[in-house]
Amino acid sequence: MNLREINFTAKKYFNPVINNQKAYLLLVLVGVLLFPVISNLLSDRPLFTASESYYHLAQAETWELSNLHYWPLTQAVKILPEEGLIFIPILLAIGSFFLFYDLVQKTKISPKHTFWGVLFLILSPAFIQAFTNLNSQAFFLFLLLAVFWLLNQNKPIIRYLAIIPLILASFIEVYSSILLVLVMMLYFRLKSEKNNLAVICLVTPIFIFVLDLFWRPIMHGPFKVQAWLPDLISDLGYISGLSFFILILSLMGLVLSWKKLWPQKRLRWIYPFGLITLVGYFYNTTYIFFLTVSATFFATLGFISLFENKWKIKELKKITYWLLILGIVFSTITFWERSNDYGPTLSDKNALSWIKDNTLSQSIIFSSPENGEYVAYFAQRKPFYSFSEKNPAKYALSQEILSSIYIQDLFPILEDQGINIIYINKNLRDRLPQDRGFLFLLKNERFKLVYSNEEAQVWSFK
Amino acid sequence: MRIKPNYLLGLIFLATIVVRLTLAFTIPNFTYESYFHLRQVEHITATGLPLYNDPLSYGGRELIFLPLFHYLTAAFNLFLPLELVAKILPNLLLASLTIIIYLICKKTVKDETASLFSAFVAGFLPILYQTNSFIPETLFIPLTFWTIYAFINLREKNKEKKYLLTYILSFLALSLTSSATFLLIVGLGIYLLLNKLEKISTGKEEIELMLFSLFFFIWIQFLFFKQVLITEGISFIWQNVPSQIINEFFPDISIAQVLVLVSIIPFITGILVAYRSLFYLKNKKQLIFISFVVSTTILAWAKLIKFNLSLSFLAVILAILFASFYVDFRDYWSKTKASWLNKHLSKIIIALLILATCVPAINTSFQQITPSDEEVEAFRWIKDNTPSESTVLALVEEGHLVTYYSQRKNVMDDNFALEDKVEERFNDINIIYKTQFQTKALELTDKYEIDYVILSTEAKERYALKSRFNYYTPECFERLYKEETKVYEISCTLEIKT
Numbered sequence: 001m002n003l004r005e006i007n008f009t010a011k012k013y014f015n016p017v018i019n020n021q022k023a024y025l026l027l028v029l030v031g032v033l034l035f036p037v038i039s040n041l042l043s044d045r046p047l048f049t050a051s052e053s054y055y056h057l058a059q060a061e062t063w064e065l066s067n068l069h070y071w072p073l074t075q076a077v078k079i080l081p082e083e084g085l086i087f088i089p090i091l092l093a094i095g096s097f098f099l100f101y102d103l104v105q106k107t108k109i110s111p112k113h114t115f116w117g118v119l120f121l122i123l124s125p126a127f128i129q130a131f132t133n134l135n136s137q138a139f140f141l142f143l144l145l146a147v148f149w150l151l152n153q154n155k156p157i158i159r160y161l162a163i164i165p166l167i168l169a170s171f172i173e174v175y176s177s178i179l180l181v182l183v184m185m186l187y188f189r190l191k192s193e194k195n196n197l198a199v200i201c202l203v204t205p206i207f208i209f210v211l212d213l214f215w216r217p218i219m220h221g222p223f224k225v226q227a228w229l230p231d232l233i234s235d236l237g238y239i240s241g242l243s244f245f246i247l248i249l250s251l252m253g254l255v256l257s258w259k260k261l262w263p264q265k266r267l268r269w270i271y272p273f274g275l276i277t278l279v280g281y282f283y284n285t286t287y288i289f290f291l292t293v294s295a296t297f298f299a300t301l302g303f304i305s306l307f308e309n310k311w312k313i314k315e316l317k318k319i320t321y322w323l324l325i326l327g328i329v330f331s332t333i334t335f336w337e338r339s340n341d342y343g344p345t346l347s348d349k350n351a352l353s354w355i356k357d358n359t360l361s362q363s364i365i366f367s368s369p370e371n372g373e374y375v376a377y378f379a380q381r382k383p384f385y386s387f388s389e390k391n392p393a394k395y396a397l398s399q400e401i402l403s404s405i406y407i408q409d410l411f412p413i414l415e416d417q418g419i420n421i422i423y424i425n426k427n428l429r430d431r432l433p434q435d436r437g438f439l440f441l442l443k444n445e446r447f448k449l450v451y452s453n454e455e456a457q458v459w460s461f462k
Numbered sequence: 463m464r465i466k467p468n469y470l471l472g473l474i475f476l477a478t479i480v481v482r483l484t485l486a487f488t489i490p491n492f493t494y495e496s497y498f499h500l501r502q503v504e505h506i507t508a509t510g511l512p513l514y515n516d517p518l519s520y521g522g523r524e525l526i527f528l529p530l531f532h533y534l535t536a537a538f539n540l541f542l543p544l545e546l547v548a549k550i551l552p553n554l555l556l557a558s559l560t561i562i563i564y565l566i567c568k569k570t571v572k573d574e575t576a577s578l579f580s581a582f583v584a585g586f587l588p589i590l591y592q593t594n595s596f597i598p599e600t601l602f603i604p605l606t607f608w609t610i611y612a613f614i615n616l617r618e619k620n621k622e623k624k625y626l627l628t629y630i631l632s633f634l635a636l637s638l639t640s641s642a643t644f645l646l647i648v649g650l651g652i653y654l655l656l657n658k659l660e661k662i663s664t665g666k667e668e669i670e671l672m673l674f675s676l677f678f679f680i681w682i683q684f685l686f687f688k689q690v691l692i693t694e695g696i697s698f699i700w701q702n703v704p705s706q707i708i709n710e711f712f713p714d715i716s717i718a719q720v721l722v723l724v725s726i727i728p729f730i731t732g733i734l735v736a737y738r739s740l741f742y743l744k745n746k747k748q749l750i751f752i753s754f755v756v757s758t759t760i761l762a763w764a765k766l767i768k769f770n771l772s773l774s775f776l777a778v779i780l781a782i783l784f785a786s787f788y789v790d791f792r793d794y795w796s797k798t799k800a801s802w803l804n805k806h807l808s809k810i811i812i813a814l815l816i817l818a819t820c821v822p823a824i825n826t827s828f829q830q831i832t833p834s835d836e837e838v839e840a841f842r843w844i845k846d847n848t849p850s851e852s853t854v855l856a857l858v859e860e861g862h863l864v865t866y867y868s869q870r871k872n873v874m875d876d877n878f879a880l881e882d883k884v885e886e887r888f889n890d891i892n893i894i895y896k897t898q899f900q901t902k903a904l905e906l907t908d909k910y911e912i913d914y915v916i917l918s919t920e921a922k923e924r925y926a927l928k929s930r931f932n933y934y935t936p937e938c939f940e941r942l943y944k945e946e947t948k949v950y951e952i953s954c955t956l957e958i959k960t
Contacts, residue, residue, distance in 0.1 A: 230695040235684060237692040244680060306673070312666045313626065316674045323677040330684055338692065433886075 021115045022101050029097055029122050032332065033090050036132055036339035047086040049343030050239070051223035051373040052286065053134040055388050057085075058376040066215055069171050073134070086132065092142045093131035099145035106152050117300040123328055125234035125241055125335035126292035136220050137289040140176050143169035144183065151187070151197070159197060166201060170208035174218040175280055177209035179290070182276060186269040221286035223387050224370060231285035234335050239342045240288050242295055243331030245324055250295040253302025274298070344374045348425050351456035352378035358451070359421055366414070367423040368431075369398055375423060384419055402428075402438050410441055414461055422447070426455040467574040471581060475560045478585035481820075482553040485827040486593040490835050492548065495876060496596035497862035499532060500548055506536040507544070518865040518872060521853055521911070525877050526686055530638035531598035552600035553593055559778065560585040562607045567785035569614055570747040576785035576792075579811060583781040586819035589723040589774045591826040599771055602640040607778060608632050609646065614750060616667055626667070633675055637682040642771055645754075645761060647676055653753035662746050690879050699766055702878040704888040707858070723826070724777040727818040731787035732780030739786070748786055751779050833863060837918050840947035841867035844914065847942065848951075852913035855894060857921050864916075873910050895925045900933035904956040915939070917948045 017024055040047050048054065060073040076088060097118075104114050121127050130138040143165040150162035166184075170177040184205065188198045234241035242250075254274075261267045274294040281291040303324065311317035344352075348371075355365060356379045364382050365375045372386020385391065385398040397413060404410040413419075424439070432439050441447075442459055451458035492500070505513040512529045519525060538547040563584040567577035590603070612629035616622060636643045650672045657664045684691065690698050700708065721729055736755055739748040755776060762772035788811070796804050803810075833841075841863045844854060853871040854864045861875025874891055878884045890906045894915070897903050907915070917931065930948065931939065943949035 235691055236695040238695075244684075245677070248676070248680075311670050313670050316630075316670050320670075320674045320677055323674075323681050327677065327681050327684065330681075334684075334688055334692065 018111050018115050021111065021118070025115070025118050025122065026094070026097060028119065029093060030090075032122055032128055033093055033132055035336050036128065037086055037090070039336070040340050040343075041083075043340050044346050045340055046344050046346070046349055047083055048133050049339060050129060050133040050135065051343075051370065051387070052136070052221060054344075054373040054377040055220065055223065055386075056134040056136070058373060058380075061377075061380070069168070085134070089131045089133060089135065089138055092138055096138075096142045096145050099142075099149045103145065103148050103152060113300055113304060116303055117296060120246060120299055120303075120328065121293065121296045123332045124243060124246060124292050124296060125239075125331065126289045128332070128335060128339075129240040130289045135289065136172050136176070137287065140169050140172050140179075141289075141293070144180070147201075148187065151201070156197075160200075162197075163200060163204060166204055167208065170205040171212070171216070173216050173220055174209065174212045175287070177205045177212050179273075179276065179280075180205040181209065182269070182273055186273065189269060190266050219280070219284045219287060221388060222284050223286060223373060225387075226285045228282060228285060231288065232281070232291075235331055237338075239338075242288070242292055243328050245327035245331065246292075246295055246299045249299035249302040249306075249324070251298075251302075252306065253298035253300065256305045257298065257301040270297070344378070345426070345455060347453045347455035348374060349378055350453055351423065351425070351451060351458055354451045355379035355381060355421060355423065355458055363421050364417065364419050365421045365423050366398070366401065366417075366419045367425070368402065368428045369395060370427070371423065371425060379423075381421070384417060402432065404441065405437055407441055407444055407446075410438070411446070420461050422459040422461060424457045424459065429457075467578060470578050471561060471564050474564075474578065474581050474585055475557055478560055479554060479557040481586075481824070482557055482591075482593050483550065485591070485824065486549045486553055489594050489827065489830060489832060491594065491832045491838055493592060493595045493597075493830055493832055494859040494862060496548065496594070497866040498875065498877065499535075499596050499598070500544060501862070501866045502527075502529070502532045503535045503539055503544060503548070506532050507539045516865070518870065519861070519875055519877060520881055521871045521873070524689070524880060526690065528598070528638050528640060528682075528686060530635055531601045531640075534601065535596075548596040549594070552596055555600050555604050556590050557585065559590075559604050559607065562604055562611060563778065563781055566607065566611050566614070566782055569611070570751075570782070571785045571789050573785065573789050575808065576788040579788050579815070580781050580785040582812075582815060583725070583728050583784050583819060584778055586725075586815075586823045587728075587774075587777045587781060588725055588819065588822040588826040589770070589777045591823040592830055593827045594830050594832055598640050599642075599774070602636065602642060602771075603774055603778065605632055605636050605639060606643075606646055606775070609636055610750070610754075613650075613668070613671065614747075616671070617665055622667070626671075629671060630674075633678070637679050641683060641687075642767055643679055645757060645767060645772070645775060647672075647679055648761060649750075649754040649757035650675065652756050653750050656740075656749050656753055656756075657746075660746075660749070662749070693880055698879070702881060702884055704878065704885045706885070706888055706892075720773065722822050723773055724780060725819045725822060727814060728777065728780040728784045732783040735783040735786045735790070738790075748783065751782050754779050833860070834919065836945060837920075837947050838863070838867060840916060840918070840943050840945060840949060843943050844868035844870060844916070844949060848914055853911050855891065855907070855910070855912045855915045857895075857918065857924070858888065858891065860916070860918060860920070870914075873912060892925075895921060895927070896932070898932045900935065900938060900954075901956060903931070903933050904938065904952070904954055907952050908955050913952060914942075915950045915952065917950070919946055 036049070037047055040049065048057075056070070056073060057077065059067050060070040060077055063074075073088075076085065080087075100118070101114075129135070146165040147162045147169065150165070151159055153159050166180065170180055181202065184198075184201050188194070188202070230236045231238045232241055233244050233247060235244045261270060274297075277287070277290040277294040280287040307317065307321055352374060355363075355375075359365075359379075359381065361381070364384050365379060366384040367375055369385050369387050372383040373388065375381060375383040376386065385394045387395075397417070401410060401413055404413075422442070424442075429439065434440070442449075447459045447461055449457060450460045502512055505511070506529070512527070512532060514526055515524050516522070535544075535547055535551055538551060560581040564577045564581035567580040568574065571577065609629060609632040612625045612632060615625040616629065618625060633643075633646075636646065654664055654669070654672065687698065694702055732755070735748065736752045740752055758767075758772050758776045758779070761767040762769060762776075792804065792807060795801060795807065837860075841856075841860075844864075845868045848854070848868075848870065850869070851871075853873065854868055855873045856864050858874050858876055861872040864870055864872035865875070874884075874887050881887070887910075890909065894903050894906050894912075906912075915931075917927070921927070922929070930941075931950075934950075938952065938954035939950040940953055941948055942951050
């Protein structure tokens with residue numbers, strides 16, 4: 001078979017995929033999202049792997065005026081069994097998928113761009129992580145697509161319904177309202193619309209943004225210690241992040257598309273959007289999903305312009321093309337492999353449930369800050385510190401406890417802070433030295449081991 | 463009578479190989495790190511596969527590395543003894559640099575005399591005179607320059623396909639030899655950038671090859687080092703080296719030391735050529751080498767590449783730039799009143815080069831740190847006189863001697879990647895050697911299940927020990943091997959009575 005024949009064969013198989021992309025990509029989407037879920041299910045672990053999920057679940061169980069927007073989740077928690085909650089993000093992903101394809105039909109975006117863009121996004125670890133967890137960014141994306149979908153309907157009354165998801169999306173946090181204002185400006189500029197609806201759609205998120213400033217966080221999280229570079233690239237071991245190949249392609253796309261897009265005044269807004277997602281990421285690395293969306297956009301431009309150009313060495317073009325595809329798939333597969341290394345284990349859940357059933361409701365539980373959200377949700381007790389608190393002094397204190405060597409240093413802190421339960425799980429035990437420091441101090445008579453299973457321990461302090 | 467340049471090149475190559483091999487066979491044994499690679503080659507020869515799951519290193523661990531160099535040696539090992547191949551092959555590979563550099567210089571400066579001078583410099587660069595090192599870098603360096611040679615010839619009329627194939631094949635080989643190949647990729651990236659800045663057009667095929675190289679290299683690295691990347695993240699670059707010895711890998715070195723290792727003449731002339739090419743001549747042919755100087759400097763400064771390798775790479779590039787300097791200098795000199803000196807210029811340069819390169823090169827070779835025959839004998843003794851399941855403690859750098867000669871489990875060696883708590887382990891080893899308290903030493907020997915401890919001359923010097931451990935008692939530490947190097951069997955354990 002010569003090269004021309006191979007090329008013909010590739011086109012023969014590839015064109016039907018592009019033409020029926022919706023069906024194929026839906027299959028990929030469902031497969032990609034279900035794989036980590038099934039893997040967790042088979043290894044008997046809680047299905048949500050990100051701390052953020054437990055943060056939202058804990059918030060949904062706290063009935064306060066500021067948590068009013070958690071009402072739908074509160075109802076879902078009441079109706080669905082714990083395992084069933086996993087279908088919320090998956091259904092959001094499928095919903096977003098259909099909304100997106102319905103919108104694409106009304107635009108001039110080429111099927112090739114749509115196919116590669118959607119495929120790259122679906123395969124990105126950040127997407128899988130966002131849509132297999134309760135994630136504010138995933139929810140925002142769904143609401144945003146719903147806004148656009150409604151705005152593109154023919155009946156004016158339905159178009160006005162777009163205000164509902166718009167308000168909901170604006171209420172997620174301050175950052176989401178900033179993004180909404182920008183996206184709405186971009187949208188109405190592209191559409192050249194200057195009607196009442198446009199004014200409402202722009203004013204609403206601005207108004208809510210001002211409101212948000214008083215009583216909503218700028219961003220949710222972070223839910224872990226932040227590190228810009230490692231958190232950016234999934235291949236460097238982070239639970240979420242971008243594929244290294246997508247990152248390179250997006251940089252290439254940025255450079256290659258600059259000459260084409262920047263002179264077009266209406267499209268120029270794409271760059272500030274990308275910049276805001278980048279700034280958002282630097283401010284809080286939990287916000288990798290929005291950056292992934294921007295990066296995927298540019299990566300698609302880069303990928304297509306790279307391979308639409310004529311190459312002088314045609315054989316090299318084919319090899320490079322397959323190297324890229326395989327590299328991107330490789331990142332997804334390694335992410336899958338690691339997906340059940342993260343999040344709470346069944347032992348964690350059992351130990352924390354024991355705390356819930358056997359300790360006083362006002363107990364303060366000390367553990368590593370990473371476990372804070374699990375404590376709040378599974379044990380329904382106040383963790384001494386969790387990352388979402390954003391309290392540097394308290395974080396420093398929790399580190400001081402974990403690194404204490406002498407009881408003279410440790411006991412006064414525990415007494416002053418009213419800590420009476422200590423929760424040690426496998427991660428924490430692996431991280432700390434056994435023969436000295438905090439774990440060694442637990443041998444003191446004031447600590448009593450009240451619960452233990454193969455991986456987790458609960459100690460009381462008197 | 464004018465001797466043909468090819469004969470002269472052959473003479474330079476021959477001189478290089480003779481000097482290198484003489485030094486290699488004069489100095490006994492290999493550098494410490496070589497023994498890891500020797501063991502891998504032995505395993506490949508025996509089984510056809512590298513030893514990725516090593517049962518002896520750190521008492522048993524997984525260690526992934528790029529295996530091309532080991533396979534190449536194993537191929538020779540099929541019909542020659544390993545220790546002979548390990549002395550000849552690396553020196554032959556590094557001596558081949560003379561031919562590669564000659565070809566590169568001939569292509570860029572189109573002057574045979576200048577190219578021969580560069581070949582001579584490349585053949586006697588002091589930094590490359592670790593003649594007893596059996597390490598993948600000895601293949602990596604000539605292969606890199608062979609790849610560069612193919613790259614600069616891509617636009618050669620009627621030979622494009624030949625050089626394209628050469629580039630692709632040598633790049634594939636490079637990617638399977640050392641992760642330091644990214645030095646080449648960064649260099650090519652900087653070359654692209656400099657071309658853009660200098661408004662020099664870059665060939666389409668050059669850009670295509672760069673893209674291919676970039677993606678192929680990343681792909682290979684992911685394939686081999688997936689687990690290391692995931693476990694260690696960005697710190698995989700620093701190979702999990704304990705902070706106590708990171709300076710040995712990325713040392714702060716003075717200009718004077720660089721001048722000696724790179725050799726003063728190519729260093730000064732190379733910088734001069736780089737400066738002139740970049741700011742005055744805008745010479746495209748030299749731009750690619752200047753790009754590599756820039757990339758090497760940046761990567762070495764950022765401590766992203768082992769210092770020795772970056773210096774070796776830099777030294778070879780400076781040797782290439784020397785050809786350009788020679789041509790410019792000769793042309794300039796012929797225009798001065800002292801032009802009558804031109805006919806003696808070659809002789810003067812040869813004399814200067816011999817002084818500036820050969821002498822420091824031989825000196826560098828004699829300064830190599832290798833174990834003595836007596837030490838090697840002690841490690842061999844362990845193999846014949848201890849149970850095969852035992853664990854032997856030696857210095858970190860002697861760890862490969864334990865696995866290679868003694869064929870016993872070591873506590874630690876200098877392959878730190880993927881190992882948990884290396885700093886703790888490193889500190890514990892230091893404590894065992896220098897503590898005054900037997901209880902502390904026994905606590906740690908129990909921790910790592912150590913059965914034998916080896917006290918070499920190097921260990922005695924490092925920890926200022928006279929002839930034995932400070933806590934030595936014959937009841938707990940039975941001396942089995944009683945030469946200058948000593949082997950102790952540990953016969954006590956620490957028991958905590960309640």
